Amino acid sequence: MVEWSIFNEIFAVAFNVLYFVIIIGTIFIVILDNRNPVKTMAWVLVLFFLPLVGLVFYFFFGRSTRKEKLISKKGFTRLIKRPMAEYQAQKAFKCPDEQHQLMRFFRKVNNALPFEGNAVEVFTDGYSMLYSLMKEISKAKHHIHLQFYIFEDDPVGRLLRDLLIDKARQGVEVRLLYDDVGCWKVPHAFFDEMRGAGIEARSFLKVRFPLFTSKVNYRNHRKIVVIDGRVAYTGGMNIALRYMKGFPWGIWRDTHIKIEGKAVYGLQTAFLTDWYVVDRTLITSSRYFPEVGTFGKALIQIVTSDPVGAWRDIMQGLLIAISSSRKYFYIQTPYLLPTEPILMALKTAALAGVDVRIMIPARADTWITHLGSLSYLDDIMRAGVRIYLYQKGFLHSKLMVSDDTLSTVGSTNMDFRSFEHNFEVNAFMYDPASALMLKGIFLQDQKDAILLLRKTWMKRPWYQKAQESIVRLLAPLL
Known part of the structure; x- marks a missing residue:
């Protein structure tokens, strides 16, 4: 009995030492990562005062991916070959003097190409945006690319899903990207029905047990729709009923825009880059970057950000x-x-x-x-x-x-x-x-x-x- 007691004590001491080493080691790793001091201190506090919870949260949410790459430089160059040619063919466009520095920064750091001659339509409610979106989708001839953080299985989601299925059956290429965490509550059957009709539907950075990793912290929050490479949508709205009806206590007030013009190339490039990440298929055909005329006077840059580049x-x-x-x-x-x-x-x-x-x-x-x-x-x-x-x-x-x-x-x-x-x-x-x-x-x-x-x-x-x-x-x- 005494020997068993000693064994328990040794085990307890060994466990505590190992636990202490893991906690201190994790804190050391956080400090050596040289992040924002505010963020570093937040993690240190969590790890110090809530060590077990802190370890779990750090594993899932804390590790940095800044040194990774989404796509090779060679692959990205192939992807933007047509947009770059159109950008270089532009005459000298007029940018407000005070914004030249901002435009140059995005051009250098983000490879964001500024395009002139765009028309912009603004939507401030879900009903008008959805009506416009479905109207443009119904006119699609070649391809429809959609990307949303949330695509719910509710009356709005099913309405858009059925329209996409109809277009796929007409021979239009339909690709859908949805965020895996954003759509966790959506039944698999909802997207499987789309796949069964010929729609290519993919989840972004899939997170599943036992492969539950720090990917859960890096979510694709983008909202992009590109139709035939000629018209595009972006903004704050997802596909869900609450974006139309709001809450019992008030409306849902949001902002979304529709773009016609060469700035669509930027949203197409963003979508196809993300598509490459999940599907490993690099789509570079000029069919996805058709010649686009002048629709308005707006000078636009489409700018992306992600957790894997060197800069924010x-x-x-x-x-x-x-x-x-x-x-x-x-x-x-x-x-x-x-x-x-x-x-x-x-x-x-x-x-x-x-x-x-x-x-x-x-x-x-x-x-x-x-x-x-x-x-x-x-x-x-x-x-x-x-x-x-x-x-x-x-x-x-x-x-x-x-x-x-x-x-x-x-x-x-x-x-x-x-x-x-x-x-x-x-x-x-x-x-x-x-x-x-x-x-x-x-x-x-x-x-x-x-x-x-x-x-x-x-x-x-x-x-x-x-x-x-x-x-x-x-x-x-x-």
Whole structure:
């Protein structure tokens, strides 16, 4: 009995030593990764105070993939051969002087080609966007490429699915990319029915037990539709009934755009790059990049960002945009969990006299991220940033506009997850007409929002402040 007791003690000591070594070793790895100090400290705190939970979360959500590559340089060069030829054939286009630096940055770092002569149509509700999308899909002759974070098996999802099946049976090539985590709750039969009709449907970065890995943290949040290489859609809307009907407590307010013109090449390139990642098929035929004429006057760059490159392309571009603003910079975002550089840029612009306005929902779909968003409000209001709380429902719009010259719509939220972990896409428009249109939308939404006064905000209960502060510690991990 005594020998068995000694054995248990030795085992317990060995286990504790091993456990301690693993925890300390993981913390050491986090520190050596040389990440943002705020994010590093967040992981260290979680690992130190909640070691077992921290280890599990770090394995699934914490490991960096910045040194990996999605596609080889040679493969990407083949993919953009036709868009590059069209880009080089353009006459010297006119870009607002204050935006040249931003455009050059995206061109150099992101290989984002700016194209002139585009027409832009903006949708601010799910019904009008879905109607337009289905109308264009019904006219498709050659191919339909769709990519969504969420594609639900509900009345809206089934309506679009049935239309896609009809087009596939007509001989149109249909490819669908959906995020594996975003569609976890969708029955396999929903997508299998599409596959049975000839639609190529693939999930992005599939996550399954026992292969459950850190891939769960890197999600494809992009929303892209390209039809016959001539018309495309992007923005914040997914395919689900709630994007049409909203919640019992309010509407779903979102922003999506339709593009006609050569900027469609950029969305096509983004889709085909992601398709290569999941299917290992490099589609480069000129049939997917047909000759496109002039439809409007908008100068557009399609910019992507992902967690596997050396740079945080969209976040760094926004730093340039905010720092370059002179009169105003308006932002709509459902979540406000900015990285330290973005936070400092917003405060610096406001202190320099720029009219910085940020609109977030008064009530969000995720309690914990909303609490995190609220924790930043006092700090930025103190610098002069004006905060508007949208009252009519849930504001899911990702819209930014500045100085009547620059605007952007896409899938990127103002948070750590979008900037560092997600695959995102935005259309950057260097066009006064587009900027004025989106500025008008922001100001119209402002009528359905309340301006938050700092002196009023300071009077909120102490326990709410405490909750916000605690959640803010975890902001880099949300």
